[in-house]
Amino acid sequence: MTAVPTSALDAGPLHPAGAHLDVERVRREFPILSETPYGKPLVYLDSAATSQKPQSVIDATSRFYARDNANVHRGVHYLSERATEAYEGARAKVQGFLNAASVKEIVFTRGTTESINLVAQTYGKTRLGEGDEVLVTAMEHHSNIVPWQMLCEQRGARLRVSPITDAGELVLDELEALVGPRTKLVAVTHVSNVLGTINPIRRVVEIAHARGARVLVDGAQAAPHLDIDVQALGCDFYALSGHKMYGPTGIGVLYGREELLEEMPPYQGGGDMIASVSFEKTVYNKVPYKFEAGTPNLAGAVGLGAAVDFLGGLGHEALAAHEHDVLAYGLLALSEFPGLRLIGTTPAKASVVSFVLDGVHPHDIGTVLDRQGVAIRTGHHCAQPLLSRLGLAATARASLGCYSTRREIDALVAGLETVQDTFR
């Protein structure tokens, strides 16, 4: 990915490609990081739930409202043209971010959840019949399980589950054995929100395509960390959320291969998704607009475009090297912590550290850490089937972003020492 200067970084990209990431400079881009919960410096280790927002994204969103706001695609006036340019410009940025073949393949949605529901209720509803199958994996988020369950119930189809190892890896042989002639779709996460596991999507796609099944990838956790190339991955659908990749909430993306999107019926009916309407017949708009009924989240899309620029400005290599350094430091520090057990121990991991602590429930860990300014997530992380596969009801999860530091890992470890003192 090329480095794109953002408006807030007029001096140029934060880091030339391949360079070391200057994390203190990155942190200054995030106003929220100077908050002091309970008088303590904020240690935000919950980026897998939602990332914080850089000033450039906040500015892009408010600048849209301050200077460009109008409805898109149908106004003849000056502002409508500016708003349309901004909105479609954001689509082009997302196309570049995912390396999609065409902007027509980029559908704006509310987020990953809506993207997956869209595929289930359009592609799935028209392609699945009685006895057909959807294959998910044991490490999926509820949002990549429930839409398929609903679809299977509607169509008399069957949901099947590909197993994982105790370390939290897919078992490709078993996955291959589960993709059969009735499998219409394989839905798999790129990066697990609980384990951090990076799944071998290209292999999954090869296996599925060899048997004529389509592949949907849940990219919510991958988008902020990995260099994503949907053409290289070969997947048919890719879903992501703006808010997990430094963009606003309420905006997300569905990438779909153009020929599939063309064949799919619309998701919702309304304005903007039509070419012409009469009471006798409605002709639907072309892709991607066919899937964008109603006034879209314009400012959100513009903010997502700014987030794409922000990530581009960091540079993928520098970002990956930095996040890997903090992750490795954190994994080592926590693995040496007495009574602590890491959950998800595959080496192919991105930015998520789940753990349990002997004799202390994750919620109690979360509360004690919170009072020290350390924000983590505790609970089942919207992945109850995965937790029950691992024999757990809850974990504590620290997750990283571009602004995370080794110093924050030290604060986490110090916080865990207080946890142990409290419950000794």
Place this chain on the structure above:
Amino acid sequence: MSGDLGDLYQEVIIDHGRQPRNFRKLDGATQAEGFNPLCGDQLTLYVKLADGRIADIAFQGAGCAISQASASLMTTALKGKSEVEALALFGRVHAMLTEGLDGKVPPAELGKLAVLSGVWEFPMRVKCATLAWHTLRGALQAPGERVSTE
């Protein structure tokens, strides 16, 4: 959100959380299931009534220190109480957990349960403490139904 950790995790709570009292199955008892879908805390409450009084009460389950300690303290407080007394205590405990003590609920009427008075300053944790009590109400008023905090 100004409470100190020490107000929440008082020694009695840590003790009851680690070694809950009356943590066992009670054969032949009325039972109710309590569940907090937000965090997965779960408990089964067993109540044996005789002549309108709680002759025996016990629980089993899994959850955080607050939910386990609250259930444990509840069972020790309720043994021998009448149904009416138990439900009145539910009201007082609920008020304490959601509004604090602040003179509204005389601590004397709460006895040992007053150690949970710090919970109200941790709004995210109130449901952990009320789970056992909601389950109790379920056991007394609609046994067999699953009680959810949501």
